């Protein structure tokens with residue numbers, strides 16, 4: 001498989017935000033979200049076997065960190081992601097997989113916690129979510145919307161209601177786009193998003209990317 005980076009950090013998003021976590025970032029993505037903050041994972045990378053990836057996770061874990069997130073890029077583009085997830089689960093890790101939901105998520109082992117990032121209109125990749133994936137979501141999974149504008153918010157609100165996401169998954173997350181440190185795209189003020197959520201009384205969690213507050217927003221490998 002082709003890997004961009006493997007590192008240990010604080011989980012920045014999802015209901016596991018704040019927990020120590022080992023991240024395995026797979027190279028390559030078939031989407032091009034305008035606000036993508038991991039474009040460095042589109043190309044390059046290092047070829048590694050599943051065993052080598054697991055060995056590096058074990059090294060970073062030091063027997064203490066038991067949470068692993070497989071991310072990208074889009075991790076489901078590489079077939080080795082399935083044996084990797086199985087192996088990590090068998091070793092007793094809790095495994096999160098973050099995906100756009102453009103590929104079928106049903107092939108992942110049931111115990112994997114899927115964090116599905118449904119693309120909103122302002123991402124430039126709207127309508128890429130594979131609707132059959134709704135049936136593959138389990139109680140422990142999470143659905144995330146990264147929101148850049150009021151238009152995105154209204155899309156996410158309608159999608160959540162139409163598909164009863166709150167009843168299907170552990171958590172629906174609404175996260176504001178974080179401003180690009182080089183000014184390539186603007187951010188959405190979290191306060192604005194918080195006020196919209198409160199005004200509508202939505203059953204969703206406001207998600208902030210903790211790592212961008214702890215470290216500089218341009219820092220990789222955190």
Ligand code: SF4
Nearest residue numbers: 029031032033036073
């Ligand atoms: S799906 Fe994720 S990695 Fe791919 S372009 Fe969008 S934000 Fe970036």
